[in-house]
Amino acid sequence: MSLSEADVAALVLTVELAGLTTAILFVLGTPLAWWLARTRCRCKGPIAAVVAMPLVLPPTVLGFYLLQAMGPHGPVGQFTQWLGLGTLPFTFAGLVVASVFYSLPFMVQPLQNAFESLGERPLEVAATLRAAPLDAFFTVAVPMAWPGFVTAGILSFAHTVGEFGVVLMIGGNIPGVTRVASVQIYDHVEALAYDDAHALSAVLLAFSFLVLLAVYGWRPRAVHSS
Amino acid sequence: MAIEARFRLSYAGFGLDVDLTLPGRGVTALFGPSGAGKTTLLRCIAGLERASDGVLRFEGETWQDAQVFVPTHRRPLGYVFQEASLFPHLTVHGNLTYGLRRIQADARRVALDQAIELLGIGHLLERRPDRLSGGERQRVAIARALAVSPRLLLMDEPLAALDLARKQEILPFLEGLRDELAIPVLYVSHTPDEVARLADHLVVLEAGRTVTAGPLAETLARLDLPIPLGEDAGVVLDARIAERDATWHLARAEFAGGSLWVRDAGHVVGRQVRVRILARDVSLALTPHPASSILNLLPAVVEAIKLEADPALALVGLRLGAAPMLARLTRRSVDALGLAPGKPVYVQIKAVALVG
Numbered sequence: 033m034s035l036s037e038a039d040v041a042a043l044v045l046t047v048e049l050a051g052l053t054t055a056i057l058f059v060l061g062t063p064l065a066w067w068l069a070r071t072r073c074r075c076k077g078p079i080a081a082v083v084a085m086p087l088v089l090p091p092t093v094l095g096f097y098l099l100q101a102m103g104p105h106g107p108v109g110q111f112t113q114w115l116g117l118g119t120l121p122f123t124f125a126g127l128v129v130a131s132v133f134y135s136l137p138f139m140v141q142p143l144q145n146a147f148e149s150l151g152e153r154p155l156e157v158a159a160t161l162r163a164a165p166l167d168a169f170f171t172v173a174v175p176m177a178w179p180g181f182v183t184a185g186i187l188s189f190a191h192t193v194g195e196f197g198v199v200l201m202i203g204g205n206i207p208g209v210t211r212v213a214s215v216q217i218y219d220h221v222e223a224l225a226y227d228d229a230h231a232l233s234a235v236l237l238a239f240s241f242l243v244l245l246a247v248y249g250w251r252p253r254a255v256h257s258s
Numbered sequence: 259m260a261i262e263a264r265f266r267l268s269y270a271g272f273g274l275d276v277d278l279t280l281p282g283r284g285v286t287a288l289f290g291p292s293g294a295g296k297t298t299l300l301r302c303i304a305g306l307e308r309a310s311d312g313v314l315r316f317e318g319e320t321w322q323d324a325q326v327f328v329p330t331h332r333r334p335l336g337y338v339f340q341e342a343s344l345f346p347h348l349t350v351h352g353n354l355t356y357g358l359r360r361i362q363a364d365a366r367r368v369a370l371d372q373a374i375e376l377l378g379i380g381h382l383l384e385r386r387p388d389r390l391s392g393g394e395r396q397r398v399a400i401a402r403a404l405a406v407s408p409r410l411l412l413m414d415e416p417l418a419a420l421d422l423a424r425k426q427e428i429l430p431f432l433e434g435l436r437d438e439l440a441i442p443v444l445y446v447s448h449t450p451d452e453v454a455r456l457a458d459h460l461v462v463l464e465a466g467r468t469v470t471a472g473p474l475a476e477t478l479a480r481l482d483l484p485i486p487l488g489e490d491a492g493v494v495l496d497a498r499i500a501e502r503d504a505t506w507h508l509a510r511a512e513f514a515g516g517s518l519w520v521r522d523a524g525h526v527v528g529r530q531v532r533v534r535i536l537a538r539d540v541s542l543a544l545t546p547h548p549a550s551s552i553l554n555l556l557p558a559v560v561e562a563i564k565l566e567a568d569p570a571l572a573l574v575g576l577r578l579g580a581a582p583m584l585a586r587l588t589r590r591s592v593d594a595l596g597l598a599p600g601k602p603v604y605v606q607i608k609a610v611a612l613v614g
Contacts, residue, residue: 153339153341153343154343154345156306156330156337156339157337157339157343157345158331158356159305159306159329159330159331160304160306160330160331160335160336160337160357160403161331161356161357161360161402161403161406162331162332162357162360162361162406163331163356163357163360164329164331165331167360168331171356172345175345175347176345176346176347178347
């Protein structure tokens with residue numbers, strides 16, 4: 033039971049996809065979570081619902097609509113073609129875009145909870161100590177919500193590693209481009225190569241356990257306003 | 259007069275409607291029952307709450323009017339919240355320097371060392387807030403607000419969350435602050451004792467409106483004070499230690515209306531002190547009583563008499579020279595002595611508290 037070169041390539045691709053997706057989600061998800069945590073706008077409910085949709089939708093549904101949108105006749109596809117980038121389906125970039133949507137709630141919800149539990153007071157204190165809002169965000173809100181960031185990052189990364197249906201819909205199965213670990217396992221099983229499937233599955237099993245242990249077992253002590 | 263504040267604001271079930279001019283130095287107490295709008299007023303002055311209809315000028319600078327709204331972080335103020343609200347991710351030192359690092363070097367008039375020394379927190383600098391007692395936390399919060407060299411210090415019941423022992427621990431620091439810093443302080447309180455010890459001016463709020471405002475001694479002595487202070491009714495007088503009697507461990511404090519013998523608290527002769535005399539500790543006589551255990555017996559003139567809510571009691575306003583005084587008597591005594599405005603009497607003071 034050992035990993036073939038193709039297995040390693042699939043794992044590397046998976047880590048690249050999950051890492052890039054998580055990085056993009058930090059950039060997009062943090063302001064979104066901050067806004068959701070603090071807005072009194074009536075549009076908060078619908079937007080929170082949209083963000084949470086990937087939690088309940090079958091990945092094939094999400095994948096199908098993304099495929100429609102990013103395909104040659106979809107609005108996103110027309111835009112990317114106009115930019116001279118071609119279309120996104122069956123490329124690594126397409127997988128990243130799909131993964132960002134698919135893992136969005138795993139980034140936004142922990143961050144939103146962390147920001148909500150801060151309350152107004154620490155930011156008011158920062159304002160009375162001359163910190164402008166953005167300054168207060170980075171020097172007070174982010175450090176105090178740090179456990180939320182750790183949880184959000186781990187969950188987003190792990191959830192992206194575990195995706196299968198969306199990948200198959202958007203990325204297909206192109207070695208080195210879109211064939212991630214979960215798809216590689218599927219291929220092994222299809223080919224009745226159970227030993228190979230075992231090896232790769234064991235790696236993902238161990239990874240998943242360690243990730244969840246990190247989230248549930250070892251949590252940075254939550255800090256509360258004193 | 260340095261601060262002009264006019265705010266009108268209404269929420270469901272609560273409104274604030276004040277028009278105040280507050281002095282540019284000394285401690286102004288914002289006093290009143292819970293829900294009177296004290297904290298809301300303070301938050302409006304800090305810019306944490308935005309009254310749509312408001313005007314705020316500080317030493318000629320406009321902080322808020324119909325066109326202008328200076329955000330909190332650009333107002334040169336310090337704010338002490340009811341709970342210390344220290345940043346839990348920073349040490350005490352990190353908390354103290356958070357604001358300090360954000361002000362211009364030429365705006366630093368309070369040295370950090372001075373704030374640390376004034377609040378007695380030098381030994382706590384490396385600790386995390388969760389390793390501090392409640393009193394220590396609040397002292398750090400006060401020092402943190404001072405470290406930004408505020409031109410106006412706002413304090414929202416800084417002692418309310420503390421037990422009596424912790425209050426006694428912090429009050430001397432607050433008195434030191436009042437005496438050392440030449441900046442105006444707005445101090446929200448609903449405790450008459452704190453007001454008596456700290457305030458120079460008094461603003462009384464009730465149901466979102468100002469009911470009276472003025473110098474502490476005069477305002478407290480008003481008979482028509484709309485907030486019945488009950489057992490806490492009384493006057494606060496500024497005095498000076500004039501003499502110490504080593505034999506009986508007493509000190510003579512001179513005030514605008516004469517002299518009072520008080521227990522010697524160790525203050526040197528010449529020291530300015532503040533004495534509080536509660537109305538219930540003052541009785542009246544028509545002639546001096548030489549054979550009495552009461553030490554302080556002073557001539558006075560009745561100014562006004564107000565019947566209290568309690569059908570047995572009356573509050574008598576008196577004047578001793580330039581100083582006001584209140585006495586709580588039974589209505590029967592008022593009748594028996596034939597008290598009326600203008601009548602000369604002798605006040606017998608059973609207890610005088612040195613409050614700072």
